[in-house]
Amino acid sequence: MVSTKVTLSGWTLDNPLIPASGTFGYGKEFSELWDINMLGSFSFKGTTLEPRFGNPTPRIAECTAGMINAVGLQNPGIHHVIEHELPEMKKYFHKKVVANISGFSIDEYVECCRLIDKEDQVGIIEVNVSCPNVHGGGMAFGTSPENAAAVTKAVKAVTTKPVYIKLSPNVTDIVAVAKACEDAGADGLSLINTMLGMRIDLKTKKPVIANTMGGFSGPAIFPVAVRMVYQVARAVNIPIIGMGGVATAEDVIEMMLAGATAVQIGAQNLVDPYVCPKIINELPEVMQKYRINSLEEIIGGAWK
Amino acid sequence: MKFVLQSQRALTSNVYHMQLTGDTTAVTKPGQFVQIQLPGFYLRRPISICDWQAGENGTLDLIYKVVGHGTEAMADMQPGQELDLLVGLGNGFDVSGSEEAPLLIGGGVGVPPMYGLCKELIKAGKKPSVVLGFNTADEVFWKEEFEALGVNVTVTTVDGSMGVKGFVTAAMNGGYDYVYTCGPEPMFKAIYKVMDEQGVSGQFSFEERMACGFGVCMGCSCKTKYGNKRICRDGPVLVKEEIIW
16 A cells, blocks of 8 residues: 655645646636545635736637646635635535735735635645735746745744745746745745746737736646756755646656655646546556655655 | 547538537537647637537537637547547526527627527527628538528628628618627627617627636636626626626
């Protein structure tokens, strides 16, 4: 009997599978297709203080082995999530959830995290620092170690639950940002967020996406994600949730060998709504094939 | 869900009809769509359902226009090929929302879902009539299939090479009390204006670029008077009263 259990900051998951924020809504649509309680957990749709409609459409562009999205954090706002989505979620998901929080100022991050920290249904708070800082010239918080650390520190001061900072890959040195977050008190790290990408329509000769650029995700970015998880895992002493193009049970194992404790599935949920149960069912067999008894034992195996 | 391609034929130079067999029990309303996984392409292709026979061994009729590499690959597919589909997506048309004599207006590749709708309306005891709008006579398809349902069919072509010369609005001359439509947005706006003038309500089936097709990615959101909606899940059909242009 193989063991798929993993532990994130004292929270033990039945398996390392966590659908990524923005690809799973608040879980309801998937719960109508299969029992989402078989997941380790899931990360809910990136939530901000105020409701947001997001960007104009088209928001989606196809790429080779991936896609670009520029949804722009459409969400109903933290108060609606706490008052409506979480009580609704209780009906179909009986485990703790990863609360993905976004903000456009440090004050917004702080207020959202302070509110969501009080919710029993939340296992960890995942802070997305890839949004532009409206008070800082619009540059994303996650693109400088100082700003990422400032968000981390501010959020940690108002929370009791583990705080994981979700890092952007659109930086020169992701290790520097990761270490700055660790030093500022982060309990863990999630990486990677989408990569900045763009497509142009040859018929109109204009960008496909109304917002011009967007986040590139899907199997095409998997090698970049593995590389970044590997680099960061070797440099920090806090757990990592690895993600970026994961599509198979083999990918999950590879991501864990790079140094991830848990693994998120993003874009693949959108093209195959059954990919998560498929991977969970296949994991024991694939583990046996590669002579792995316990997933927990292989974390960082590529460099340990 | 696994489907098998049974037949495929060209209806015009770039519009194809494919018939598939598989489990269609998830299809409940006309105007719903499927998401087809194509080998070698990352995102599925959303295609509206033209007609279907319900059942575990049901049939699915899809009509699509070749507009890019994905639909080009679809046109090359041979009978016997297995395809992975998500079926029964979207809200579909509400047949019960209609008055006694609805007008169905399909523009170009917006024609196919009107066919399944027409059959359901007839089943529900309504007396639909149909307007099919195209640019030229070369582009006309599915006219005979509509006529075989015993309904009044008017074809409009922009260049006048078949039927009434002009846009579909040239055939909106009364005799109906409700409108169902699917087609390009400029056509929608023109129809909407005529409906306003005539005091007629109806339902519009929209199109938007989407990723998942089942309501989680928020790629196809739109604003309506009834709040934000996802074209793939809360749509593609919106009622006239909620539309914001």
